Amino acid sequence: MRSAKPSVLLINRVYPPTKGASGRVLRDLAREMARAGWTVNILTTGTKTFTEKDGAITVKRVAAPAKPRGFFAYLVVLFKFYWALLREPRPDLVVTLTDPPFLVVLGRRFAKRRRCAHVHWCQDLYPDLFVPIGVKLPGFVLKWLGRVSRRSMNQSSKVIAVGRCMARYLAHTGVENNKISVVTNWPDLELVEQNNNTPPPKIKKHVPMAKPAQSLLRDDSPRFRVLYAGTIGRAHPMKAVLEAAEHLSIHPEIEFVFVGEGASHDRLAAERAKRGLENIKLMPFQPASHLKELMESGDVHLVSARDDTAGLLVPSKFYSAIAAARPTIYIGPAETEIGRVIRDYGCGAIIPQGDGKTLAQAILYFRNDPEAWFNAQQGAIAAATDFRPVKSILSIMKEAEHAINTRAV
Numbered sequence: 001m002r003s004a005k006p007s008v009l010l011i012n013r014v015y016p017p018t019k020g021a022s023g024r025v026l027r028d029l030a031r032e033m034a035r036a037g038w039t040v041n042i043l044t045t046g047t048k049t050f051t052e053k054d055g056a057i058t059v060k061r062v063a064a065p066a067k068p069r070g071f072f073a074y075l076v077v078l079f080k081f082y083w084a085l086l087r088e089p090r091p092d093l094v095v096t097l098t099d100p101p102f103l104v105v106l107g108r109r110f111a112k113r114r115r116c117a118h119v120h121w122c123q124d125l126y127p128d129l130f131v132p133i134g135v136k137l138p139g140f141v142l143k144w145l146g147r148v149s150r151r152s153m154n155q156s157s158k159v160i161a162v163g164r165c166m167a168r169y170l171a172h173t174g175v176e177n178n179k180i181s182v183v184t185n186w187p188d189l190e191l192v193e194q195n196n197n198t199p200p201p202k203i204k205k206h207v208p209m210a211k212p213a214q215s216l217l218r219d220d221s222p223r224f225r226v227l228y229a230g231t232i233g234r235a236h237p238m239k240a241v242l243e244a245a246e247h248l249s250i251h252p253e254i255e256f257v258f259v260g261e262g263a264s265h266d267r268l269a270a271e272r273a274k275r276g277l278e279n280i281k282l283m284p285f286q287p288a289s290h291l292k293e294l295m296e297s298g299d300v301h302l303v304s305a306r307d308d309t310a311g312l313l314v315p316s317k318f319y320s321a322i323a324a325a326r327p328t329i330y331i332g333p334a335e336t337e338i339g340r341v342i343r344d345y346g347c348g349a350i351i352p353q354g355d356g357k358t359l360a361q362a363i364l365y366f367r368n369d370p371e372a373w374f375n376a377q378q379g380a381i382a383a384a385t386d387f388r389p390v391k392s393i394l395s396i397m398k399e400a401e402h403a404i405n406t407r408a409v
Contacts, residue, residue, distance in 0.1 A: 005036070005037035005038050005039070006038055006039070006091075006092035006093060006400075006401070006404050007038065007039035007040075007041070007091040007092050007093070008033060008038055008039070008040055008041070008091055008092065008093045008094070008095060008400065009041045009042075009043060009088060009091040009093070009094045009095070010026060010029070010030055010040065010041070010042050010043070010094075010095045010097075011042075011043045011044070011081065011094065011095070011096050011097065011103060011106075011107060012026050012042075012043075012044055012096075012097040012099055012103070013044060013045050013064070013068075013077055013099040013100050014026075014044065014045075014099055015027060015042055015044035015059060016054075018044075018045075018046075018066070019285060020099070020231075021123075021185070021230070021231075021316040021317070022097050022098070022099055022123045023044075024188065025185055025186065025316070026042070026097060027054070028186070028189060028389060028393060029393055029396055029397075030042060030054075030057050031054075031055065031057065032393045032394075032397065033397060033400075034055060034056040034057050035056075036397070039091075040056065040057045040058070041057070041058045041059075041060065041088075041091065042054070042057060042058065042059045042060065043060050043062070043081060043084060043085070043088070044059065044060070044061055044062075045061055045062055045063070045064035045066075045077060045080070046061030046062070046063065046064070047063065047066070048061070048063045049061060049062050049063045060084065062080045062081065062083075062084050063080070064076070064077045064080055065077075067262075068100070070135075071101075071130075071135055071137065074100035074101055075100075077100045078100050078102065078103070078106055081100075081103070081106060082106060085106070085110045088110070088114075090114040090115065090116055091114070091116055092116055092117065092404045092407075093116060093117045093118070093119065093400055093403060093404050094107050094110055094111050094114075094116055094117070094118050094119075095107075095118075095119045095120075095121055095400065096118070096119075096120050096121065097121050097123050098121075098122055098123045098124045098125070098126060099123070099124070101124075101126035101127065101129075101130075102126060102127075102145065102148070102149060104120045104122075104149060104152045104153055104156070105148055105149065105152045107120065107152075107156075108152040108155055108156055111156070112155075116407065117157045117400075117403040117404045117406070117407035118155075118156040118157050118403070119156065119157055119158045119159075119160065119399060119400055119403050120152075120153055120156050120158070120159045120160070121160045121162075121396070122153075122159055122160060122161050122162065122166065122170070123162055123185075123313070124312065124313045125166065125169065125170070125311070125312040125313070126145070126149065127142050127145040127146055127149065128146070128169075128173075128312050129235065129309065129312045129313065130142065131308070132234070132235055132306050132308045132309050132312070133233070133234040133235055134234055146173070150173065150174040150175055153170070153175050153179065154174075154175060154176050154179060156179065157402075157403035157406060157407060158179060158180075158181055158399050158402070158403050159175060159179050159180050159181070160181050160182075160183050160396060160399060161180055161181070161182050161183075162182075162183065162184055162185050162313075162314045162316075162337075163182065163184060163311075163314040163336065163337030163338075164182055164337055164340065165310055165311040165314070165335065165336040165337050165340075166182075166311050166312070166313075166314065166337070167180050167181075167182045168311060169310075169311030169312065170311075181395075181399055183392050183395045183396050183399070184314070184319070184337065184387055184392055185314065185316040185319055185392065186316075186319050186387065186388070186389035186392050186393070187316075187319040187320040187322070187323035187324075187384075187389065188288070188291055188320055188323075189389060190288050190289075190291045190292055191291060191292055191295055191320055191323040191324055192323055192388070192389055222253065223253055223254075223255055224253055224254045224255070224299050224363075224367045225255055225257055225297055225298050225299050225300075226254065226255065226256045226257070226298070226299070226300055226301075226302060226329075226363055227257050227259070227294075227295070227297065227298025227299075227300070227301050227302065227326075228241070228256070228257070228258045228259070228260075228301070228302040228304075229258075229259040229260070229294065229295065229298070229301070229317060229320065230259070230260055230315075230317040230320075231260055231262065231264070232258070232260060232262075232264035232265060232268065233264065234264075235305060235306050235309045235312075235313060236264075236304045236305060236306075236315070237304060237306055237353065237354070238264075238268060238271075238304065239354055239356070240304070240331050240351065240353065240354050240355055240356040240359050241256065241302060241304065241331070241356070241359065242271055242275065242277070242356070243356020243357070243359070243360075244256075244356045244357075244359040244360040244363060245275075245277045245279055245280055246275060246277065246356070247356060247357060247360035248279065248360050248363060248364070249277060249278070249279055251279075251364075251367075252279070254279060254363065254364075254367060255279050255280075255281055256277075256279055256280045256281065257280075257281045257282075257283060257297075257298070258280070258281070258282050258283070259283045259284070259285065259286060259294065260284075260285060261284050261285055265282060268280075268282065269282055292324070295320055295321070295323070295324035295326070296324050296325070296326070298321075298324070298326055299326065299327075299366070299367070299373070300326060300327045300328070300329055300348070300363065300366050300373075301317070301318075301320075301321035301324070301326050301327070301328045301329070302328075302329055302331065303315050303317055303318045303321065303328055303329070303330045303331070303332070303338060304330075304331040304332060304353075305330075305331070305332035305333065305336070305338075305353075306332070306353065307332065307333045307353050309332075309333075310332075310333040310335060310336050311336070314336070314337045314338060315338065318330070318338050318341075319384075319387055321380070322341075322347055322380040322381075322383045322384045322387065323384045324380075325377055325380050325381050325384065326377065326380060327347060327348040327349070327366055327373060327376035327377060327379075327380060328342060328347060328348035328349075328380070329348055329349050329351060329359065329362050329363065329366075330342055330348060330349070330350050330351065331351045331352075331353055331355075331359060332350075332351075332353055333353070334350050341383055341387075344383075345379040345380070345382050345383040346375060346376060346379040347376050347377075347379030347380040347382075347383050348376055348379070348380070349362045349365075349366075349376075
């Protein structure tokens with residue numbers, strides 16, 4: 001066993017202040033490793049090539065586009081990482097995430113060359129996700145990429161899946177069971193109570209004042225906010241949400257609020273104007289200091305995922321919803337990590353993809369039935385107690401230490 005604290009190289013295209021869920025959880029892990037005495041280096045991208053410090057963490061950035069467009073743009077990022085890795089000294093461990101795709105292959109080559117341990121933290125699964133998100137590649141190329149990816153995973157020390165559905169999919173598609181561990185993602189630390197003695201999140205006082213449907217049209221009726229906070233990617237369709245907003249346009253006290261920016265939000269704004277949906281509001285990304293207030297302003301949170309992405313990703317915004325003690329309406333495949341948590345804890349509802357009418361009914365259900373809302377809110381609090389950031393972070397560190405010690409034997 002080792003006596004000195006290990007060194008680790010963590011690789012991902014996104015790292016704060018660049019926005020992105022994978023960068024956020026990566027920084028949380030890196031900071032905890034640094035606090036534990038590890039020597040932590042990050043390889044990521046930026047507007048130019050330079051090195052900076054994030055506390056005790058060394059962050060090495062290579063110049064790359066902020067928002068790569070298309071498969072070949074991501075290949076450019078991979079090549080930039082490759083040249084940067086040629087100059088990297090040997091760490092005890094390299095950890096790869098999945099942005100850009102096939103970072104696992106690059107990480108495996110680096111680990112073999114430097115004779116160090118390798119853990120792959122699988123946030124998204126490629127090339128499998130290419131088809132759902134509309135990246136068109138010849139079938140033989142996809143098959144070859146899939147074989148290369150799975151071979152690299154099997155040669156790594158450990159593959160960390162962010163959901164049980166992903167673990168099952170990996171095992172079904174060629175990754176050895178003994179290589180796979182499940183560690184879920186976690187919410188923004190700003191949403192988590194740091195003191196275990198502090199009371200649970202405050203409940204919005206207007207919720208128990210929900211009134212029968214016939215009285216909802218009063219002008220002084222409190223707003224009921226349906227919140228979607230985060231990126232709207234091609235794996236997160238909005239068809240059902242737009243249809244639900246149309247169905248609920250006769251209820252002026254119900255509003256849909258989308259927080260984020262980018263091309264998908266621009267398309268959403270265009271659809272809002274086209275359909276005349278005044279009950280949809282758009283907000284830019286909010287600073288971390290406003291995050292807790294923002295997330296708790298939602299009466300229910302929306303999470304969306306395409307049916308054909310089951311096992312390929314787990315939207316991390318779900319964990320922020322339960323950390324804010326709010327019910328989640330999940331529009332997507334039921335047999336996934338999120339679907340299972342919602343069923344196990346009763347913290348929301350699961351709606352079939354594309355079914356705007358059923359989504360509207362679910363929103364009205366939580367709006368009009370205070371007991372149903374409070375039951376789901378209690379379920380969210382229970383789920384948040386079990387899915388704690390410190391639990392996941394320490395689990396990853398334990399897997400990392402085991403990988404290093406096993407490699408050293």
